[in-house]
Amino acid sequence: AQTVTQSQPEMSVQEAETVTLSCTYDTSESNYYLFWYKQPPSRQMILVIRQEAYKQQNATENRFSVNFQKAAKSFSLKISDSQLGDTAMYFCAFMNSGAGSYQLTFGKGTKLSVIP
């Protein structure tokens, strides 16, 4: 079974600064996807960024980028130029692409607070 570990329960960052959220995972699969989901106080979970394990290039989405280290099974999220709207719970998630149904395994989450 896959496991996802987020070792930082809470983090804070000054507005306009950069913050990195950590995530490690454990799997015996070679083909999979990794995700970062954001859950703001309004509660609706939304996808921030996704990475395919077979791609060596790190995914980027505007101010969000990942550092994917496949050998180390590490998948950190970097948020640049942090904004107040980035305040949310962030969940790292894993999906095994070999499964018949695409089920996500989530970490426990990191609560990020952006301080004005």
Next chain:
Amino acid sequence: SQTIHQWPATLVQPVGSPLSLECTVEGTSNPNLYWYRQAAGRGLQLLFYSVGIGQISSEVPQNLSASRPQDRQFILSSKKLLLSDSGFYLCAWDSGPMNTEAFFGQGTRLTVV
């Protein structure tokens, strides 16, 4: 565009009472549907998933059950709630192979008293 509706937003129920949470998806057909529970400090736990009408897979044996009576309708039920059923329940859908993004509902905060 696709949308997902989940209700109610909050629910307070006594121990031993039944439960029915409903989730519907619009704007797509034959979605994969999921029920997750989010407990404090424990992240999201997959409870049930469904790849088609009447097809339910359970990930965690417990006091809850799920049904999919229609293609875009997913229901989470219990005959008798326990205190430990309290939590935040999220419904989600995705379109399966070739599209890995999941879309989540607004969630239901269930408090069993």
